[in-house]
Amino acid sequence: MTPTIIVIAIVILLAVFLINVFNRFVKNKNVVKDGWSNIDVALKRRYDLIPNLVETVKGYAKHEKSTLEDVINARNAAMSTPSEDINAKIKAENQLQQTLRSIFALSEAYPDLKANANYLDLQEKLNTIEENLERSRRYYNGTVRENNTYGESFPGVLFAGIFNYQHFDYFEADEASRENVKVDFS
Template identity: 80%
Template sequence: MLYLILSVGLLLIIGLFMVTVFNRFVKNKNTVQDAWSNIDVALKRRYDLIPNLVETVKGYAAHERSTLEDVIKARNAAMSVPSEDINAQIKAENQLQQTLRSIFALGEAYPDLKANTNFIQLQEKLNEIEENLERSRRYYNGTVRENNTYGESFPGVLFAGMLNYKHFDFFEAEAESRENIKVDFS
């Protein structure tokens, strides 16, 4: 009888431990997805702004067609990634960020464009969106760090496969987006 009570007690303790680990995985995943939804809102605002920015630049730098087409392609590619695939979305956003930087490099090359009030307003609005994205990105990366650390450390690592642990990528600027863009009009 004592062995039965001890066995049931041990099974109960293991069961409670498993429930606690499972709940932590669920909490971490939901926190990461909530943090990503904040980024997603800012990204949608940026997507809406890009066509206006491209149209404004088009009037001043018509022969820069390939740059403008690259921006639209990158925007469309980023918009077409399913919102559930956060890791793929991050890669697409880094590509879009790179192409957006090339538009602002055009602004430096064309003084009339740089002085255009519409371009200035769009640039200011995009800067505001980028600041919001930066704050959201920091929060997201913090939640990803917590999720990934728990899933890769003890006791989470013991149950990660069994409980469908999901590893998330950090949302960081890629190495090439940290370099200055060189514009050559020779």
């Protein structure tokens, strides 16, 4: 009778262990998705603000049509990238971030634009959204770190395939978005 009780206890402990591992995979994935949804909300606010910003700049920088078109094209590309494809969305957002930096560089060349109340208001709103995005990205990257660490370390790595572990990429700036924007009106 004692060997039967020992076997039952081992089976119960193993079942509890496996349930705990499975639940941790599910929790980590859901926390990452929650972190991504916070970024997605801020991105939607940014998408809504960009056309207003472009229209304000258009009046001052008529010959900067290509810069403004690049911003709109990058916005449209980022908006059309499915939110579920996190890696593609990150790439599209990095491209949009780079084009937005070029539109702010235009304000340096146009003092009237730099003093325009609408432009200043839009720039302030965009700065607020960018700060929210930064916080959301940090939270998201923290959840990705926790998820990936658990899925790639012991004991998670043993059960990753069985429990459909999903590796997520960090939301990092690409090399192009780290460079300073160069504006030349010569």
